Each structure stands twice: as C-alpha cells, then as structure tokens.
Amino acid sequence: MPHIADILIPLALDTPYSYVVPAGLDLEAGDVVQVPLGPRETIGVVWGVAESAGGSNLRPVTGRVGVAPLSRPLRELVDWIARYTLAPKGSALAMVLRLPDEAAAVETARVAVRITDKPPTRPTAARAKVLAVAADRALRGKSALAKEAGVSLSVVDGLIDDGALEALAVEPEPVAPRPDPDHPRTPLSDAQAAAVMQLSAPAPAEEGGIRPVLLEGVTGSGKTEVYFEAVAECVRRGEQALILMPEIALTAQFLDRFAARFGARPAAWHSGIGGKRRERLRAAVAAGEALVVVGARSALFLPFARLGLIVVDEEHEAAYKQEDGVHYHARDMAVVRGRLEGCAVVLASATPSIETRVNAARGRYRHVALPERFGGRRLPDIAAIDMRRDAPERGRFLSPPLVNAVKHTLERGEQALLFLNRRGYAPLTLCRACGHRYQCRNCSTWLVEHRFRRALVCHQCGYSERRPEACTACGTFDNLTACGPGVERIAEEAVELFPDKRIIVLSSDFPGGAERLRQELEAVAAGECDLVVGTQLVAKGHNFPGLTLVGVLDADIGLTSGDPRAAERTFQLLQQVTGRAGRGERPGRALVQTYQPEHPVIAALLSGDAERFYAEEIAAREAAGLPPFGRLAALIVSAAEREAAEAHGQALARAADPPPGVMVLGPAEAPLALVRGRYRFRLLVKTERNVDLQAYLRAWLARGPKPRGNLRVAIDVDPQSF
Ligand code: ADP
Numbered sequence: 218m219p220h221i222a223d224i225l226i227p228l229a230l231d232t233p234y235s236y237v238v239p240a241g242l243d244l245e246a247g248d249v250v251q252v253p254l255g256p257r258e259t260i261g262v263v264w265g266v267a268e269s270a271g272g273s274n275l276r277p278v279t280g281r282v283g284v285a286p287l288s289r290p291l292r293e294l295v296d297w298i299a300r301y302t303l304a305p306k307g308s309a310l311a312m313v314l315r316l317p318d319e320a321a322a323v324e325t326a327r328v329a330v331r332i333t334d335k336p337p338t339r340p341t342a343a344r345a346k347v348l349a350v351a352a353d354r355a356l357r358g359k360s361a362l363a364k365e366a367g368v369s370l371s372v373v374d375g376l377i378d379d380g381a382l383e384a385l386a387v388e389p390e391p392v393a394p395r396p397d398p399d400h401p402r403t404p405l406s407d408a409q410a411a412a413v414m415q416l417s418a419p420a421p422a423e424e425g426g427i428r429p430v431l432l433e434g435v436t437g438s439g440k441t442e443v444y445f446e447a448v449a450e451c452v453r454r455g456e457q458a459l460i461l462m463p464e465i466a467l468t469a470q471f472l473d474r475f476a477a478r479f480g481a482r483p484a485a486w487h488s489g490i491g492g493k494r495r496e497r498l499r500a501a502v503a504a505g506e507a508l509v510v511v512g513a514r515s516a517l518f519l520p521f522a523r524l525g526l527i528v529v530d531e532e533h534e535a536a537y538k539q540e541d542g543v544h545y546h547a548r549d550m551a552v553v554r555g556r557l558e559g560c561a562v563v564l565a566s567a568t569p570s571i572e573t574r575v576n577a578a579r580g581r582y583r584h585v586a587l588p589e590r591f592g593g594r595r596l597p598d599i600a601a602i603d604m605r606r607d608a609p610e611r612g613r614f615l616s617p618p619l620v621n622a623v624k625h626t627l628e629r630g631e632q633a634l635l636f637l638n639r640r641g642y643a644p645l646t647l648c649r650a651c652g653h654r655y656q657c658r659n660c661s662t663w664l665v666e667h668r669f670r671r672a673l674v675c676h677q678c679g680y681s682e683r684r685p686e687a688c689t690a691c692g693t694f695d696n697l698t699a700c701g702p703g704v705e706r707i708a709e710e711a712v713e714l715f716p717d718k719r720i721i722v723l724s725s726d727f728p729g730g731a732e733r734l735r736q737e738l739e740a741v742a743a744g745e746c747d748l749v750v751g752t753q754l755v756a757k758g759h760n761f762p763g764l765t766l767v768g769v770l771d772a773d774i775g776l777t778s779g780d781p782r783a784a785e786r787t788f789q790l791l792q793q794v795t796g797r798a799g800r801g802e803r804p805g806r807a808l809v810q811t812y813q814p815e816h817p818v819i820a821a822l823l824s825g826d827a828e829r830f831y832a833e834e835i836a837a838r839e840a841a842g843l844p845p846f847g848r849l850a851a852l853i854v855s856a857a858e859r860e861a862a863e864a865h866g867q868a869l870a871r872a873a874d875p876p877p878g879v880m881v882l883g884p885a886e887a888p889l890a891l892v893r894g895r896y897r898f899r900l901l902v903k904t905e906r907n908v909d910l911q912a913y914l915r916a917w918l919a920r921g922p923k924p925r926g927n928l929r930v931a932i933d934v935d936p937q938s939f
C-alpha cells in the first residue's frame with residue numbers, strides 16, 4: 218500500500234496537505250521536504266505518515282531537502298502555538314522554519330580560493346578580471362570572488378581546474394565559540410551561593426515535569442551571576458542553554474559580561490543578524506554545537522538539539538509580547554517549550570509580572586529570592602518632589618530641588634541621570650494663532666517634534682514631515698509652540714543650567730545606529746559623561762558604576778491611561794530606572810517629580826513596600842476577574858474605511874452568543890483607533906478561568922461573518938493592554 222504523508226506548509230494554512238510518498242523515499246515526521254503546491258514547488262514539513270489504500274488523486278512529494286528535521290518537541294510547540302493563539306498552524310511553522318538562502322549554502326561549502334604562481338593556459342578578458350581581483354593573494358569565497366570580478370562562477374571554476382587559482386578548505390570563523398563553565402570567576406556571595414543551590418536543587422520527581430523557577434532579586438542583587446551558574450551546569454552536562462532577553466537589553470555590555478564569566482562570547486540571535494551568519498548559527502544550534510545562545514524572543518524557535526535550560530531575563534518586559542503576525546508572549550512560550558523539552562526554565566526579574574507572581578504563590582513555579590544588593594550596597598533612597606509645591610518656572614521642567622541635587626552630584630564628580638520616557642523634543646505642536654494641532658495623517662496620534670532632525674514625526678508609523686515655518690492651517694509665521702517636554706527639551710534645559718558639563722541624550726533616536734549607541738553607553742559607563750538625559754533605553758539592564766543620582770521627570774506619565782496594567786507597568790519602570798543609582802562604590806538616591814505623591818504606585822515606590830503594592834494589585838485583578846484570574850482575548854477588526862470596520866465588528870458581536878462564564882464587550886474604537894491608515898475596532902472577550910477560551914473563539918469565528926476585501930480580524934489571546 219502506498220504511503221500518504223501529511224505535509225505542513227509554512228503559509229497561512231490551518232492544516233497539513235496530503236501527498237503520496239513515491240516508492241523508495243523513506244519519510245518520517247519532522248522531515249523537511251519539497252512538494253508541489255499549485256503551479257510551483259514549495260517547502261514543507263512532514264507532520265505524519267500513514268499507509269493508505271486511497272490517495273490515487275494525490276500529487277507526490279518531490280523529495281527531501283537537506284535541512285535538519287524538526288524535532289518532536291518543536292513540532293509539538295508549533296501545534297501548541299496554533300491551538301493557543303488561533304494562528305494558522307502554517308504561520309506558526311513559518312516562525313520555526315527559517316530556510317537557508319543560497320548565500321548560506323555557499324558559505325557552508327567552506328572553500329576559499331587564492332591565486333597561484335601559475336598563469337592560466339588560456340587567458341580571456343573574464344579570466345583577467347578575476348586574476349586582477351585575486352592579485353592581492355587574499356583568500357576569498359568562490360562566489361565572492363566571481364561577484365567582485367563581475368564574472369560568472371564558471372570562470373572561477375575554470376581557473377581552478379587550470380591551476381591558476383587554488384581551492385582550500387577553510388574553517389569558517391566559529392559562530393559559537395565554546396563557553397568554558399570552569400573559567401575562573403570571582404566568588405559568589407553567600408546569598409548568591411544559596412540561590413544557586415536552590416536553583417539547581419535536584420528537582421524532586423515532580424508531577425508534570427520540572428517546575429519553572431522565578432528568580433526574583435532587587436536591581437543589583439547579582440541575579441545574572443546566579444543564573445550564569447545554572448548555565449554553567451547545563452554546559453557541563455553537555456546540554457544547550459538559551460538566555461532570552463528583551464531586544465533592548467541585548468547589549469554588548471551583557472555579551473562582555475558573559476565572556477568574562479565563560480571566557481567566550483555567547484552566540485547572539487536578534488533581528489540585526491542576517492543572511493549567512495543567521496543560517497550558520499541555526500545550523501550550529503541544530504547540531505548541538507552552539508552551547509549557549511543569547512537572543513531576543515524569536516530565539517525561542519531555534520532547533521536546539523539538546524536543550525537543557527531556558528532563562529528568561531527581565532521576564533516582566535512587555536517587549537516579550539509579539540503583537541503582529543502570530544500574537545504570542547515569549548515568556549509563556551518559553552515555559553511551554555521547557556515543558557515539551559523536559560528542561561529547566563528560570564524567569565528572572567527585579568519586578569516580576571503579576572502573572573508570574575501568582576504562579577509562584579500558587580506553587581506552580583518555585584520561588585528563589587535575592588532580597589539584597591550584592592556587596593552590601595544599598596538600594597537608593599527614593600524621595601518625591603511634589604510638583605504642586607516645587608513647580609519649576611513657566612516653560613521649564615526641572616524643579617528647583619532636582620536642579621540642586623544634580624548640581625551637587627556633578628560638583629562631587631559623580632554622574633546623574635534625568636529620566637523621561639518620551640522621545641524627541643515635544644509631544645505636541647500647536648499653532649498659537651489658530652489652535653491647529655499637528656496630527657499624523659495615517660494614525661490617531663499627535664506628531665512629535667524632533668528638533669535635532671528638524672522634523673515632526675509619528676511614533677506609531679514613522680511618518681515624518683519637515684517642521685513648517687508657517688502654520689499649514691492658517692499660514693501664520695513663527696507661531697508654532699512646542700507643548701510639553703521630550704528628552705531633547707530636557708537636555709536643552711540642562712545645557713543652560715550646567716553649561717560646562719558633558720551632557721548626552723540617549724534614546725532610540727540616537728544618530729549613527731546601534732554600534733554608535735553601544736560605544737556611547739560604554740563611554741557613559743566609563744565615566745566619560747556627567748549627565749545623561751534618557752528614555753527607557755537607559756532604564757534597563759545597563760550598569761553605570763559612577764551614577765549616584767536618578768531624577769525622574771514625570772513619574773505620573775504612565776498612570777493616566779485607562780489600561781488596568783498601567784499601574785503595574787509604571788511601578789516596574791520606576792523601580793528599574795531608580796535602581797540604576799548607586800550600583801558602584803558610592804550610595805545612590807533618586808528624586809521623583811510627581812503631582813500625585815499619594816498615588817499607590819508612587820507611595821509604594823517611596824516606601825519600598827513592593828509586596829504591599831503587588832498584593833493590592835493582585836487583589837484588584839482577582840476582584841475584577843482579570844488575568845491571571847480570568848481569561849482575556851481581543852479581536853481587532855481593521856479596515857481602510859471606518860464604517861466597514863465598525864460594521865464588521867458589530868456583525869461579529871451579534872454572532873457572539875456567549876455562554877455562561879463568557880462576556881463579550883464592544884465593538885469599541887481600539888485604544889489606537891487609526892494606525893497606518895487603517896481604522897481599528899476592538900472586541901474584548903472575558904471568560905472565567907475554567908472556560909476553554911480558544912474553543913469558544915473558534916466556534917464564534919466559524920459561525921460569524923467572514924472578513925472580505927481589505928477587512929482583517931486579528932486575534933490576540935492574552936492582550937497586553939486591555
Ligand atoms: P542584577 O542582575 O540582579 O541587577 P547583577 O548581576 O547585574 O545584578 O549584579 C550587580 C553588580 O554586582 C554587577 O556590577 C556585578 O558585576 C556585580 N556582581 C554580582 N555578583 C558578583 C560577584 N559574585 N562577584 C563580583 N561582582 C559581582
């Protein structure tokens with residue numbers, strides 16, 4: 218009987234397609250194959266093989282592809298993601314299956330060519346071009362040489378056959394040098410050693426596999442060094458470790474720190490690495506050669522051969538949530554992958570998310586704590602500046618007490634950081650003559666003035682226009698006003714106040730790209746700067762030993778939104794940024810400008826009573842039936858025409874038919890009602906914890922109206938804002 222294979226194709230398809238396996242081709246689940254699809258050939262993965270009498274109408278599998286098969290845990294992860302997020306299974310597969318491009322294939326050939334002393338027997342113009350390029354005697358890849366000379370590869374091959382070029386096997390520069398778990402290191406403190414013991418305590422044979430661990434430690438407690446030891450143990454066992462970081466925290470400083478501990482840099486995986494390097498790294502991971510990978514969220518889908526540990530650093534970070542394509546949360550997926558692989562998972566944070574805290578409190582996660590800073594350093598003293606009393610002059614943003622504190626800090630030769638989580642110069646520009654406010658033409662957002670670039674920019678879609686001389690609405694000259702501050706404006710004020718100090722603005726707008734920014738961060742760490750004005754870019758993960766004062770310009774910024782997560786987010790961010798102070802020899806302090814010092818978030822920050830704050834937040838979530846005490850999903854309906862989006866949202870709502878325990882709210886305008894020229898309406902689904910949310914959503918969408926034309930319905934299970 219012929220064999221029928223179910224092949225999953227990495228396109229937006231919900232199920233695998235069936236093909237006949239030609240005689241002589243022996244296929245197993247996980248094999249990567251080529252199959253016909255419509256008029257073309259495509260790549261797919263064998264999801265299952267069965268003997269069957271029928272199938273005479275099916276097309277045959279073309280053949281196997283030279284890519285390592287997908288392991289069972291990875292296939293199970295794809296199934297799990299599709300089931301949980303309601304994304305098409307093929308789209309989930311596409312995240313796992315990044316196929317090598319041709320450039321990578323050339324690279325893995327590991328052949329380089331060099332000129333010899335033998336002249337070619339048959340000189341031609343094309344050959345002369347190649348020899349001219351090769352005359353410097355350098356080693357080059359064959360295709361690189363052909364490309365540089367502007368000839369086809371066959372000319373280079375001809376010269377090799379002729380003996381005018383010689384081909385040499387070369388080892389490519391290793392993508393993943395071997396970390397040495399026993400590289401000499403500074404000793405751990407007693408608290409750290411105890412935490413390491415707890416982390417690696419042989420997990421008692423636990424029901425349902427190894428429990429994940431929450432590693433909670435205040436900023437500067439030495440968490441990183443603790444989980445490095447878990448990584449070292451994993452490497453000693455010959456297993457692979459994955460350290461996930463929010464992209465923003467994935468810095469050279471971290472890679473250097475890893476190198477100081479392990480004698481080699483880890484393999485780094487992030488959106489910036491491309492082409493050949495990406496494919497070589499993937500191959501090294503699949504072969505089990507890359508022992509430690511540090512990466513942003515997509516590293517979660519790498520084909521590890523022997524995964525022994527996943528660390529999720531800064532597990533509370535919102536950046537772990539992917540909000541387009543397949544909507545998934547990398548921290549939650551890490552826990553799932555850990556379970557499927559049977560490996561340990563460590564979630565590290567100074568300010569764990571409510572979800573993770575609740576999981577730890579319920580005993581689903583183990584809890585390991587580092588309550589004190591390393592080396593007897595104290596946490597910074599935090600005080601509020603009540604802006605109702607100590608307001609700055611009109612048009613200024615630094616209050617007199619903060620100016621004073623910065624002045625004294627700089628006079629002592631120490632560093633200060635002024636933190637404002639707003640890029641650019643001013644968040645709103647308006648015309649004093651006619652009141653016109655400058656808004657993005659594609660989004661429901663105000664344009665933000667960027668003075669260095671002399672532009673008005675949309676932070677949502679990137680649209681930008683020159684800042685006009687005359688108002689585009691009424692034509693009046695020189696009457697545009699910048700309303701409110703961004704970091705550039707704070708820096709301007711600081712330069713006036715401290716003209717002889719070295720002041721730098723650090724935000725994701727830093728000119729010159731990631732490399733220049735990295736150098737600048739290093740320079741700050743080395744003390745080559747007195748005052749930093751920065752956004753959340755500098756709030757997280759960095760270590761500036763000379764920094765003793767943090768001034769928070771507007772602690773209330775995040776508190777006014779209607780999002781129930783706003784308090785938690787603001788508290789986490791303020792704890793992180795104030796925690797930058799006093800990490801070196803000298804103690805630090807933080808001053809927080811606020812109009813509402815009695816707000817629970819600010820009060821908790823000042824008193825240092827995080828436990829109480831979280832206890833109240835958790836109680837409030839429980840009372841409201843919000844996650845993790847209930848389940849939540851959002852449907853975002855979008856279209857180029859507002860009416861079409863709204864009408865489709867209403868039609869969906871009419872088909873909702875929620876059973877007991879399920880509530881459907883909306884449609885209402887989404888928090889961002891217009892993005893990139895698309896109008897957005899949102900339906901929220903709230904269910905009790907024991908309801909099968911996915912089953913309900915699937916049934917609803919199956920009976921509801923189908924989106925047509927440019928209408929889209931995006932499903933976001935566990936939305937980050939609600
Ligand atoms: P966290 O990740 O908890 O914020 P870190 O791991 O960054 O804390 O440690 C804080 C500081 O203490 C860093 O400068 C780090 O180099 C230093 N440190 C931590 N543990 C040790 C150790 N065992 N020996 C020497 N320095 C350490």
Ligand code: ZN
Binds near residue numbers: 659675677893
């Ligand atoms: Zn825009």
